Amino acid sequence: MTAAVRAKGAGKTNIDRFLAVLKWGLLGLIAVGLIAFFAQQIAPSNPFAVWAHGEDGATRLTGAQYRDLVVAGLSQGAMYGLIALGYSMVYGVLGFINFAHGEVFMLGAFTGFIVSTKMDDNGWWEGGAFIPALLFTVVVCTIVSTVAAVVMERVAYRPLRNSPRLIPLITSIGVSFVIQNAVILLFGPGAKGYPSNPDWLEERIPFLNIEVKRLLVIIVAAVSMAGLWYFVERTRTGKAMRAVAEDKEIASLMGINVNKTIVTTFAVGGAMAGIAGILWGILFRSVIATTGFLPGIKAFTAAVVGGVGNLAGAMAGGVSLGGAEALGPLMILEPLGVEGVSQLRDAVAFTLLILVLLVKPTGLFGERLSSEDRA
């Protein structure tokens, strides 16, 4: 960052000092929280735990609880990662944050709701017909999300290709608003419940004792990710995408159809968001028009944590964010005596975003940092 270089040259300003205090304060808080957590795991009534929680001391986290938290974090994180891929790819190619990408995910989840209820009405959402029905639903969700992303690009973003950077961002906020409210008007404002999953999906597998549906989510996410990686790294279209991300002008001189490649990028990102949408539906069995908002922002956070523009980073960022969200409240805040920690999950996610931007603005895997890309 040029700012950091400048600051070193010019001596420290008050803001640098403030940021340093904030950074070390947050890191210190995390360290203290972790130490307190381990202390209360070993001795639930150690003096600090008694001070933070009152006479009875803290409650230990059992191994089973811990495992469930980790698995919940991983499955949630896998979905964040899938959504983050869309942010990351669009950011890599066009250099702007597609705020409405969360709505693409929501549309996927909503389509999943409609298709699965219709399936359920015919009795296909159970028994032997479930797997084909699920596959069909995944395909429909993917198609709807892909089309939504492509239409969005065509209508709202293409005319703004060369405008100042904030203009497409503001437009995408508007697009997100429109899609959310259009869904509310068309389908009603209430939460929609998915039909209940077949029993085997709700059970736990032996040995590891993990819920089957969470495992399914993680596996599907991993497979999609692998497919995407193959597409981007090993096919001609993927090569074209990387070339356009590197330099649009030179890519077009090399005979690459830039417009087509950008559409492909949106389409692939939309497809990933669609898969995340149906996975969300299977996992939480409920969708509402505002479902896309928080996961969307968190997926952006995941993309930043992993390093924007980097596919593996997006997935790693998603998983780290999911893990931090699941474990952070109980491993850091709860040992410090904070009440109602589960309400602060979202706050933990945003704090992580701020912390990453303070400590390592390029993210875990971010490498490319030309002045034009991020200043």
Next chain:
Amino acid sequence: MNLDMKLVASRGGVTALALVFLALAGMPVGLNPRMLIDPIFSLGYLSLLWIPLVMGGMMSQRVELEGIESEGGGVGEVVAGGLVGLFGGLGLSALVLLVDNFDLRDPLVNWSPQLVEFLSFGRGIGFGLLLWPLIGAGLGAFGAAVRLLPSKVKKPLLAATLTVLGFAIFETFIVDVLEPLENLYANTGGLTVTAAIVLAVLSAGLSAAGAGRQVGKARSSYQLSTGAAHTRQTALLIGGSAAFLIILPMITGKITQELLANIGIFLLLALGLNIVVGLAGILDLGYVAFFAVGGYTTAVLTSPNRGPNFDFLPVLDGRFGWLIAVGISILMAALAGLFIGAPVIRMRGDYLAIVTLGFGEIIRLLFLSDWLNGWFNGAQGITNIPPADFGFAQVKGTDPRAVFYLVLVLAAISIYVSWRLENSRLGRAWMAIREDESVAEAMGINTVNVKLMAFVVGAVLASFAGSVFAAKVGSIFPTSFLILVSIIILVIVIVGGMGNILGVIAGSVVLVGVLGGPKQPGLLQEFSEYKLLIYGALLVWMMLKRPEGLIPNVRRSRELHQEEFLQDAWLRGEVDRDEAASETEAAANGPAPATGGAS
């Protein structure tokens, strides 16, 4: 006569899709009870009919490229417009058939017999099926034809339409202000047919007689005047509008006063955001956080029902207690501005936007959380906030007139501050940063400090609004401070015109006045379900077609249209050819060739 069939087909498809979407979104049926002209024309029909009209009109748009106007097409364009409208009408007919024969009510809530009845005008399906394509084609052709008419005919027509619509939409307000005008309206609401005709004829006559030209002349003479004359005219204008605003709430009823008070609160918020977004070019999506800080600080200081952990503070519910609370709110908001601003200020624009949005959410979540329940009461919020007591007057929610006067004073202060800041050294530094941060820095501006100042000033203005809001509503809940509020304020600023105080005022009057705020109803109360959709659509549309807003700031619009501006200047021979070319290239910053001012 050569028709571009591809264009006609695609525009026609869009028209049909838009009509079907609006019908399924429930707009026509939901808005049908609101009569515009009783009993023949309701808001429901208007919500559909404008689409073929506008889309048809787009078919005969005159394209001006490189200063040369394309020839007006005449018959061909009218036919094209008619075809576009026809497609739209066919779309609705198809919808009628589908709704009548299939049942998709399960996911689509508005897939109902009422929709069929509305779309067939209550006279059987066949009637609707035949009539909609005709209506569509007629309106499309009319829309295309209007554009080709000479302005002598076009202007009175436009004036008549706008007047009738205006009188119909502002019914509540007009009746509230001038009781005798009630005779214009039918008992069930809406203009009577006679009144509509009289109004149309009157306004068309006035327009034809050149009333519009007189206004235009007066405006340009004001803009061209200089020196003492200009100052005198400005003073007259300001004095006139101030007198108008002071008298207005005295002659209106409660509904209008309430509306004016709401407009004022959002104006305060928008003025603050205008400094951050419009002048300094920082996209702050967590702006609502400062509104919340102002509101909560005032609530905590003045209400006896605050969280018990605040008991060490005295309750400021006596005389001038509110004023002291405002002072402390300002301080807290400035601190919050510094605290939120410092970590984000060096980030690039789009990162900053998302991170501030995150901060906005964090602050709301903290107010909501069990953890701080002892301080802010969580979801129960803080109730029993006393009215603002000034000794000679009390400002509380049941007296919207007093709220309005209070807001008016605060808005006047904010406008004065914004106006002075805009032309100050600081304001010029903000604009320099907005235009090019690196160059601004090279010119010796301490960009970090200057941007932080923008954050702080914006935060303070928002905290004013928060304090007034607390005293007006009398209670405060975390749900009053959703991110939605930030975005609506952003729409107000953008639609009005970023960086232009007049634009921001116009934006808040039009949007909050007509559509309403996030929870506050506007003049079109029937729109409450649809207003968020309209806000979003407006935001997208403004960004695509007119990013500088309705009343643009001159410098801002030049930035946004740099290419076209340079091209025009080059055509007029004002800019050296090479210089313009290289600048245009730099501005384009991409492979697509500059397309010029086609829109």
